[in-house]
Amino acid sequence: xxxxxxxxxxxxxxxxxxxTALHPTDLVITRGQAALxxxxxxxxxxxxxxxxxxxxxxxQGGVRIGxxxxxxxxxxxxAIGLLSxxxxxxDELTARENLHFFxxxxxxxxxxxxxxxxxxxxxxxxxxxHRVGVFSRxxxxxxxxxxxxxxxxxxxxxxxxxxxxxTGASTALHRLLREFRTTGGTYLLVTHRLDEAEGLxxxxxxxxxxRLQLDESLQDDLDADALRARCxxxxxxxx
Amino acid sequence: xxxxxxxLAILRKDLQAEWRTKERLSPMVFFVLLVLLVFxxxxxxxxxxxxxxxxxxxxxxxxFASLLGxxxxxxxxxxxxxxxxxxxAPGDRGAVYLGKMLGNLIFLLxxxxxxxxxxxxxxxxxPGFFLVPLLGIFLLGSACLxxxxxxxxxxxxxxxxxxxxxxxxxxxxxxxxxxxxxEATALIxxxxxxxxxxxxxxxxxxxxxxxxxxxxxxxxxxxxx
Amino acid sequence: xxxxxxxxxxxxxxxxxxxxIFLWVPTxxxxxxxxxxxxxxxxxxxxxxxxxxxVFVGSVQYLRTREDKWxxxxxxxxxxxxxxxxxxxxxxxxxxxxxxxxxxxxxxRLTSMLITFTIYAAYLMVRDYGAxxxxxxxxxxxxxxxxxxxxxxxxxxxxxxxxxxxxxxPRNVELAPAMLYTKWICYAAFFLLLLRLLAQRMELxxxxxxxxxxxxxxxxxx
Numbered sequence: 001x002x003x004x005x006x007x008x009x010x011x012x013x014x015x016x017x018x019x020t021a022l023h024p025t026d027l028v029i030t031r032g033q034a035a036l037x038x039x040x041x042x043x044x045x046x047x048x049x050x051x052x053x054x055x056x057x058x059x060q061g062g063v064r065i066g067x068x069x070x071x072x073x074x075x076x077x078x079a080i081g082l083l084s085x086x087x088x089x090x091d092e093l094t095a096r097e098n099l100h101f102f103x104x105x106x107x108x109x110x111x112x113x114x115x116x117x118x119x120x121x122x123x124x125x126x127x128x129x130h131r132v133g134v135f136s137r138x139x140x141x142x143x144x145x146x147x148x149x150x151x152x153x154x155x156x157x158x159x160x161x162x163x164x165x166x167t168g169a170s171t172a173l174h175r176l177l178r179e180f181r182t183t184g185g186t187y188l189l190v191t192h193r194l195d196e197a198e199g200l201x202x203x204x205x206x207x208x209x210x211r212l213q214l215d216e217s218l219q220d221d222l223d224a225d226a227l228r229a230r231c232x233x234x235x236x237x238x239x
Numbered sequence: 240x241x242x243x244x245x246x247l248a249i250l251r252k253d254l255q256a257e258w259r260t261k262e263r264l265s266p267m268v269f270f271v272l273l274v275l276l277v278f279x280x281x282x283x284x285x286x287x288x289x290x291x292x293x294x295x296x297x298x299x300x301x302x303f304a305s306l307l308g309x310x311x312x313x314x315x316x317x318x319x320x321x322x323x324x325x326x327x328a329p330g331d332r333g334a335v336y337l338g339k340m341l342g343n344l345i346f347l348l349x350x351x352x353x354x355x356x357x358x359x360x361x362x363x364x365x366p367g368f369f370l371v372p373l374l375g376i377f378l379l380g381s382a383c384l385x386x387x388x389x390x391x392x393x394x395x396x397x398x399x400x401x402x403x404x405x406x407x408x409x410x411x412x413x414x415x416x417x418x419x420x421x422e423a424t425a426l427i428x429x430x431x432x433x434x435x436x437x438x439x440x441x442x443x444x445x446x447x448x449x450x451x452x453x454x455x456x457x458x459x460x461x462x463x464x
Numbered sequence: 465x466x467x468x469x470x471x472x473x474x475x476x477x478x479x480x481x482x483x484x485i486f487l488w489v490p491t492x493x494x495x496x497x498x499x500x501x502x503x504x505x506x507x508x509x510x511x512x513x514x515x516x517x518x519v520f521v522g523s524v525q526y527l528r529t530r531e532d533k534w535x536x537x538x539x540x541x542x543x544x545x546x547x548x549x550x551x552x553x554x555x556x557x558x559x560x561x562x563x564x565x566x567x568x569x570x571x572x573r574l575t576s577m578l579i580t581f582t583i584y585a586a587y588l589m590v591r592d593y594g595a596x597x598x599x600x601x602x603x604x605x606x607x608x609x610x611x612x613x614x615x616x617x618x619x620x621x622x623x624x625x626x627x628x629x630x631x632x633x634p635r636n637v638e639l640a641p642a643m644l645y646t647k648w649i650c651y652a653a654f655f656l657l658l659l660r661l662l663a664q665r666m667e668l669x670x671x672x673x674x675x676x677x678x679x680x681x682x683x684x685x686x
Contacts, residue, residue: 016598018676020684053327054327055326055327059598074329074331075329075330077328077330078329082323088319088323089324090315091318092260093252093255093256101251101252105245105249107245107329147324390606394607398590398603404593407589408586411582411583411586412583412586412610414618414621416621418621419624422625439624442621449617450613453610453613460606461606
């Protein structure tokens with residue numbers, strides 16, 4: 001069981017002192033799946049995402065990425081890319097320098113070619129030598145996307161990625177995620193804005209009060225209203 | 240993706256960022272000057288007092304400055320919300336510690352070198368051969384400060400009253416190293432014999448090695464959530 | 465270890481120790497009556513160091529197993545270590561005044577104890593100021609390990625510094641048999657006291673955690 005599925009949680013839980021943010025949870029996300037993680041604020045979505053990203057150590061149980069336990073094999077994190085509402089970029093450095101730093105951090109080869117290609121893909125080649133501090137929100141998020149995919153992860157974790165994006169950037173992100181899936185990538189998307197999730201997900205996970213209330217595969221691409229209707233019974237407050 | 244490679248990548252990034260803004264270095268050097276100024280009104284700095292209180296004054300100024308500077312170890316990450324970026328990277332997180340520690344070492348050494356002229360000026364020293372062994376003490380002392388200081392900076396990242404707490408944690412812990420730095424500096428300024436200097440050098444060396452290794456091993460626990 | 469019979473044992477041992485100190489043991493030639501403080505001062509120092517070692521053990525084991533009981537051991541041992549350290553730091557000057565004429569002198573043993581005391585006081589602060597209650601044990605454990613490793617370095621470096629100021633009574637002085645027995649009785653009495661206080665404090669900590677968990681559970685179910 002588990003094998004080398006991209007994301008596996010085995011009884012993973014997270015307690016902060018006496019408070020439980022996530023109750024012991026079992027979850028398997030298979031290759032090529034795109035899951036939407038929905039839930040109200042404080043439901044534990046960020047905690048679960050951080051556990052999968054290896055940013056947070058589980059109080060109980062384990063998390064495996066591609067068959068490798070995150071706590072025991074720190075190299076397993078190489079398969080993960082994270083795009084969150086925090087850009088994880090350094091304002092004092094230029095776009096190029098930021099990507100260069102991350103490339104070195106991940107021990108990538110062909111760094112210069114990769115950076116050039118990534119900048120072209122997110123449409124920031126013209127601005128590559130400008131300090132990130134002067135970028136607009138949309139541009140920062142685009143660069144963050146380049147950062148998150150630079151090392152060709154097989155698993156993408158997205159935490160409210162559409163926040164602050166203009167239509168152009170939003171469309172670009174949609175396109176990228178669809179392409180990512182066709183190449184066999186797996187992703188876990190957390191977002192409040194179900195209209196953004198339209199056409200992007202084939203699995204629905206609803207978290208409430210730290211417990212997985214709903215876990216079902218979606219046969220067709222549902223639109224936002226349908227998604228909302230599916231989630232509603234499991235949420236304390238309708239989204 | 241080697242351990243050292245990642246550490247050096249972080250070091251390089253920090254040096255790049257610091258070079259661009261110089262926001263840590265200049266205030267720290269200025270701070271050392273101000274501390275020396277304050278000390279001047281407490282004791283007479285020139286002349287006979289030199290050998291008795293000089294080394295103490297010098298190292299006190301450096302330690303206070305480094306308390307401020309070390310607290311900024313992860314400030315770049317905090318202010319850019321970028322700490323997760325370092326933690327996401329694959330491999331042993333000790334590499335993050337090593338990169339930051341080397342950065343702090345260079346930073347502390349730079350402060351010491353840049354403010355040495357003030358010391359020479361106020362204490363009416365004539366620059367001479369003593370500068371060479373003194374640099375050695377600076378290097379060892381900075382290594383000791385950076386070793387524990389970087390780890391504590393990581394720890395206090397997660398704590399309330401961060402700026403207040405770091406000095407309270409760091410000062411008691413670095414006292415053994417500080418004592419040896421002061422004594423060694425005094426011996427050098429008084430042209431003391433090497434045999435008397437040796438135990439202090441050993442102390443500093445042992446301290447730096449022990450605490451760097453320990454911090455490397457414990458860093459994961461200090462920074463994790 | 466919290467049983468009543470153990471309490472009686474401690475009470476009896478302490479009584480014997482006090483009897484030995486004040487009634488039995490002969491007065492020391494040089495210093496006079498004040499020398500008897502030695503029988504409180506030294507065992508307290510030893511207990512403090514045993515406590516600090518227990519902080520180290522608790523810290524290491526907590527990081528390895530993440531079990532609460534090790535964290536409790538570290539915290540309670542640190543508190544007791546600080547208390548016994550305080551006894552040392554108070555009894556020292558009380559002895560020093562009649563003998564040396566001053567309350568405090570920067571001589572190596574007392575200075576080292578003062579530094580060690582501040583290190584473990586800092587430990588208690590790390591525990592207090594951790595951002596939330598899973599941070600505090602973990603950060604405390606890291607600090608607890610560093611603190612104990614630092615203790616020998618502190619003693620060595622202060623000794624180096626004060627090489628020309630050896631004022632403290634030498635460590636391995638020849639004691640008359642009666643004094644030797646008294647010393648060992650006091651070691652035993654203080655050690656038993658340490659164990660008892662530790663057990664009591666740890667039980668209290670365990671109850672505190674259990675109550676906090678219950679409270680949380682109740683508010684969750686509301």
